[in-house]
Amino acid sequence: MIRAYDVPAVRAAEDAVRASLPDGELMQRAATGLGRVAAARLAEEDSDRVVVLAGGGDNGGDALYAAVQLAADGADVAAILVGSRTHEQALTAATGSGVAILEWRSGAAPVEVREALSAAQLVIDGVLGIGGRPGLPDHLRELPDLIADEALVLAVDLPSGLDPAGEVRSDGIFADETVTFSLAKPVHLMPATEQAVGLLTVIDIGVPDPEVAAVQRFSHAEVAGSWPVPAPGDDKYSRGVLGVITGGEHYTGAALMSVTAAVTAGVGMVRYVGPEAPSNLLRQAVPEAVFGVGRVQAWLIGSGMDMSDASPEQLSAARDALASDLPVLLDAGGLDLLEQPRTAPTLLTPHLGELLRLANRLGIPGEGGELTADDVHRAPTVAARKVADRLRCTVLVKGAVTAVVPPSDTGSPILTQADGPAWLATAGSGDVLGGVCGALLASGMDPLRAGALGALVHGVAGERANPGGPLRAMDVAHELGRTVAHLLRLPS
Numbered sequence: 001m002i003r004a005y006d007v008p009a010v011r012a013a014e015d016a017v018r019a020s021l022p023d024g025e026l027m028q029r030a031a032t033g034l035g036r037v038a039a040a041r042l043a044e045e046d047s048d049r050v051v052v053l054a055g056g057g058d059n060g061g062d063a064l065y066a067a068v069q070l071a072a073d074g075a076d077v078a079a080i081l082v083g084s085r086t087h088e089q090a091l092t093a094a095t096g097s098g099v100a101i102l103e104w105r106s107g108a109a110p111v112e113v114r115e116a117l118s119a120a121q122l123v124i125d126g127v128l129g130i131g132g133r134p135g136l137p138d139h140l141r142e143l144p145d146l147i148a149d150e151a152l153v154l155a156v157d158l159p160s161g162l163d164p165a166g167e168v169r170s171d172g173i174f175a176d177e178t179v180t181f182s183l184a185k186p187v188h189l190m191p192a193t194e195q196a197v198g199l200l201t202v203i204d205i206g207v208p209d210p211e212v213a214a215v216q217r218f219s220h221a222e223v224a225g226s227w228p229v230p231a232p233g234d235d236k237y238s239r240g241v242l243g244v245i246t247g248g249e250h251y252t253g254a255a256l257m258s259v260t261a262a263v264t265a266g267v268g269m270v271r272y273v274g275p276e277a278p279s280n281l282l283r284q285a286v287p288e289a290v291f292g293v294g295r296v297q298a299w300l301i302g303s304g305m306d307m308s309d310a311s312p313e314q315l316s317a318a319r320d321a322l323a324s325d326l327p328v329l330l331d332a333g334g335l336d337l338l339e340q341p342r343t344a345p346t347l348l349t350p351h352l353g354e355l356l357r358l359a360n361r362l363g364i365p366g367e368g369g370e371l372t373a374d375d376v377h378r379a380p381t382v383a384a385r386k387v388a389d390r391l392r393c394t395v396l397v398k399g400a401v402t403a404v405v406p407p408s409d410t411g412s413p414i415l416t417q418a419d420g421p422a423w424l425a426t427a428g429s430g431d432v433l434g435g436v437c438g439a440l441l442a443s444g445m446d447p448l449r450a451g452a453l454g455a456l457v458h459g460v461a462g463e464r465a466n467p468g469g470p471l472r473a474m475d476v477a478h479e480l481g482r483t484v485a486h487l488l489r490l491p492s
Helices: 007-018 025-046 058-072 086-094 112-121 218-227 250-263 276-287 312-323 332-337 353-360 373-378 380-391 429-442 449-463 473-488
Strands: 001-005 049-054 076-081 100-103 122-126 152-156 177-181 199-203 215-217 241-245 269-272 298-301 326-331 347-350 394-397 402-405 412-415
Touching: 007 025, 007 394, 025 058, 025 122, 025 152, 025 177, 025 199, 049 086, 049 112, 058 076, 058 122, 058 152, 058 332, 076 086, 076 112, 086 100, 100 112, 112 152, 122 312, 199 332, 218 449, 218 473, 241 250, 241 312, 241 347, 241 429, 250 269, 250 276, 250 429, 250 473, 269 276, 298 312, 298 429, 326 332, 326 429, 347 449, 353 373, 353 380, 353 394, 380 394, 380 402, 394 449, 402 449, 412 449, 429 449, 429 473, 449 473
Parallel strands: 049 076, 049 122, 076 100, 122 152, 152 177, 177 199, 215 412, 241 269, 241 298, 298 326, 326 347, 347 394
Antiparallel strands: 001 215, 394 402, 402 412
16 A cells, blocks of 8 residues: 655654754755665766756755765756755755856846756756645746756655645646655645656655555555455355446446446446346346346446436436445436435545536535636545535545545545556546446445545556557456456465
């Protein structure tokens, strides 16, 4: 399990270690690790031109000490001081090691700063750390555009300008690699920020993990210990029966994809409730499915459905499911059916547009009044958390980084996964994801884990279905069984 810890917990853990060490020892450990990574990347680039961007905090000090190491190895290093203050001991060491010192503390970038950035093959970003706010300082707004396109950007702790909590998208530096120390932070794993982090490298400097993580992520090797694998005495009922209310006369594909995904992912049985057209298609394409209401362990409702066009049988079964004590997954049109909290486990799987529509229907406000599409795009997990708190449910927000958000008062971490290719952004992909997660709910898994593991397997199946190329959602559904088998064979 990959774990990330919020800033106060990280600060407390670092302070406890720092108190037992000689003054400056913890920074030297960090700077030494950063310098080693930077030297390795510089060797890979076959270049010696380095620019260090040094802010006024500890990150700036780490970057300056790394500059000392690189200069000692013969690199051509320039340090650009961009903060209102500078770590004095690190600056003294850098100056004494032959590092060229430039300043850009306010206003437009001086000519020599522009020239240094345009010529650098390695840029070490030590402008802001985990104590910073989202966004770059005003005088550094043009900084990302001044870094040469071919330069490798190595961020210290986090790319400057990103939200350390990972909640809000903001303008900042996009890194090729981020080097952090002992503990990952939410910024490294959250949807609003992860894509700017690049490769994450964690250097052990002797800071132990705090007790409670803010964000967690399953590794591929952990699937074997979490996936519901049948025992010799199991039957289709004990493995889990999933009731599926998806698709309709006009959107027959959603029924095919959600049911195919659930069956292929390994559910014990599927009961499908729907009108004639999708039912007839399923009888041919998924002969394992049975039809009509009956005993189930969980329900999947809403994929490919417009509630104003749903059949009377579907509406009746969906309302009965919501009134029951069974776990329910609501997707797409099914989200319109939930008006108040349920006492039973409930997983919602909206994309950003559906999340906005649901939040507006619930009267959840944004920063300036009514919640807007920009609010949800900038801070998807913030909107998801508000919905989760209001409806007492778990909210899975689909995206390149999928976040599964529980209600605040559970104390559970947000779970995120980023396992699939961008090719998964295609029609029907969410229907397949619903089938996988529904199968896990039917097995007895709680919504938080079902959402995260379902997203992991869905993503890996997307990659395996056609590595590096375009995908059909149905191909992903058909790949799920082989993907689960592959993941179960990985060494733990």
